[in-house]
Amino acid sequence: MSSCYGKNIQISIFGQSHSPAIGVVIDGLPAGFAPDMEKLSAFLERRAPGRNALSTPRQETDKVEIVSGMADGRFCGAPFAALIYNHNVHSSDYHNIKETPRPGHADFTAFVKYHGAQDVAGGGHFSGRLTAPMCVAGGICLQLLEQEGIYIGAHIQSIHQVPDIPFDPVKVSKETFYSLRTRLLPVMDRKAGEHMENLIEKVQQEGDSVGGVIECAAIGLPVGLGEPIFEGMENRLSSVIFGIPGVKGIEFGNGFACCDRMGSENNDPFTMEEGRVKTRTNRHGGILGGITSGMPLIFRVAVKPTSSIFKSQETVSLSRLESTTLQIQGRHDPCIVPRAVPCIEAATAIAIYDAWLDYKKYQ
Numbered sequence: 001m002s003s004c005y006g007k008n009i010q011i012s013i014f015g016q017s018h019s020p021a022i023g024v025v026i027d028g029l030p031a032g033f034a035p036d037m038e039k040l041s042a043f044l045e046r047r048a049p050g051r052n053a054l055s056t057p058r059q060e061t062d063k064v065e066i067v068s069g070m071a072d073g074r075f076c077g078a079p080f081a082a083l084i085y086n087h088n089v090h091s092s093d094y095h096n097i098k099e100t101p102r103p104g105h106a107d108f109t110a111f112v113k114y115h116g117a118q119d120v121a122g123g124g125h126f127s128g129r130l131t132a133p134m135c136v137a138g139g140i141c142l143q144l145l146e147q148e149g150i151y152i153g154a155h156i157q158s159i160h161q162v163p164d165i166p167f168d169p170v171k172v173s174k175e176t177f178y179s180l181r182t183r184l185l186p187v188m189d190r191k192a193g194e195h196m197e198n199l200i201e202k203v204q205q206e207g208d209s210v211g212g213v214i215e216c217a218a219i220g221l222p223v224g225l226g227e228p229i230f231e232g233m234e235n236r237l238s239s240v241i242f243g244i245p246g247v248k249g250i251e252f253g254n255g256f257a258c259c260d261r262m263g264s265e266n267n268d269p270f271t272m273e274e275g276r277v278k279t280r281t282n283r284h285g286g287i288l289g290g291i292t293s294g295m296p297l298i299f300r301v302a303v304k305p306t307s308s309i310f311k312s313q314e315t316v317s318l319s320r321l322e323s324t325t326l327q328i329q330g331r332h333d334p335c336i337v338p339r340a341v342p343c344i345e346a347a348t349a350i351a352i353y354d355a356w357l358d359y360k361k362y363q
Helices: 037-047 107-113 121-126 128-146 174-180 190-205 233-241 255-260 337-361
Strands: 010-014 021-027 064-068 080-085 151-159 212-219 247-252 270-273 276-279 297-303 313-317 322-326
Touching (some): 010 128, 021 128, 037 337, 121 128, 128 151, 128 337, 151 174, 151 190, 212 337, 233 337
Antiparallel strands (some): 010 021, 021 080, 151 212
8 A cells, every 4th residue: 555664564654644643564573672752852843834924824743542552662563553644734725636636736636546536635645744644664774774873964965956965975974963953954064054044934934945965874873774676775765765755866986977977987896894895985875786785875855845835836727628827825845854854764774674674594
């Protein structure tokens, strides 16, 4: 099913943007592990709406209610189930969407596929609101990986045409990850962050939106996660990451830049370092043949501009089958990139933890 993921752990996400609650069911979590719920809440807070002037004004507590899978603060072996209740909904803002689909959204394709039965309020099951339960699953996987010495972090590499400093592909550290999580905009260069803030505020006032690129890294990975062909780490990561609404592209290591280079410029020379085989550079992004190489896993994700903008746009009337215009109502982020950063970390943790469980079978 499209809302499920996992081979060794099974994750199922449910709910709609304006349904009474959204949630996640996870099967296969290790019995006896005690998740740090305060740490999980802090992780969810980074994604939550309405926390600053750069995001949607929709206010949600995103408090997690655990209804199964724990006893005495530990996973008990039963399927883990968690709910997040929706409170601050304005469903009337979306009454005209079923008749006049929003450009850039799934309104039209959902209307055709589900014969008009889809929930249009807030985008229904297609909404970025569903990344909240994904972050519950990912936040738990982050904690499970950290006890194995594996750390994941991400930053905004660019918003529109404003760039940040990229990660050092060979020496990125967990201290860098921790530092980024304390910032309003998770960027390496604070000056770049100020320019990004000004840009987002400007397009918000203009009723428009901007997109950007998020760079993510995972460190502490052993050589050997992933399989060739259909279960390579690129495949497994991409599958989860494209479950985040607004993601339109992904590249690993040099990505598309390698197309303009010679093989001698793109290859990573092998070397010995402290008795281990490493590469001097990391143009391959930590994955060779679908299998992790032991170098930092580095990739970048393209996030489109928010489709819901307040400028008048061209659309069609689905009942009259004629052209018309649409003025979108509601509350929307002028840029979803900042709130997507923890979502990318969560998706990465889910894919890596599932692959880690595969890896452990061979040890």
